[in-house]
Amino acid sequence: MKLLYCQRCGDIVSPSSRASQPRTCECGVHAVWWRDPYLGTLSVFDKTRRRVTYLDKEGDRRTTTAKEWGSTCFILGLANTWLNHPGDRLSLEDYKKIVDEIPDSYIFKTVRSPAIRIRPGHSSDTKYEDALPGQEPNPPEDLGTVVDFS
Numbered sequence: 001m002k003l004l005y006c007q008r009c010g011d012i013v014s015p016s017s018r019a020s021q022p023r024t025c026e027c028g029v030h031a032v033w034w035r036d037p038y039l040g041t042l043s044v045f046d047k048t049r050r051r052v053t054y055l056d057k058e059g060d061r062r063t064t065t066a067k068e069w070g071s072t073c074f075i076l077g078l079a080n081t082w083l084n085h086p087g088d089r090l091s092l093e094d095y096k097k098i099v100d101e102i103p104d105s106y107i108f109k110t111v112r113s114p115a116i117r118i119r120p121g122h123s124s125d126t127k128y129e130d131a132l133p134g135q136e137p138n139p140p141e142d143l144g145t146v147v148d149f150s
């Protein structure tokens, strides 16, 4: 299970079970949706972030990336085996067993936790989008001047 956590308003948003049906956090800045709910591929749109083009220190034209924008949301990942584990109260041993049984390819296993927090794009199945589903992205605004994003 993946959820969106908005750092601006504190809302936690569960994506619709249907593909390409965005849900928005309380403040309206972030929208989240499954590209494919069966594969678990998730997209996030941040309406305050516009791509811009600019000339870097070497004079090369570049377009900003989500990393350069500065993200104000996280994706929360909850292991399905944890959510669906039998029992009303889990012991420390239960948690260790849940993590042990998670395949090595999952971030849960790497950090040995059934719950993780990542930025969109920091896993192969999450990313930022330049537009909501079915919309064309706005062209990048051309700043035309040197901008230091470092």
Ligand SMILES: [Zn+2]
Residues within 6 Å of the ligand: 006, 007, 008, 009, 010, 011, 025, 026, 027, 028, 029, 030
């Ligand atoms: Zn929000």
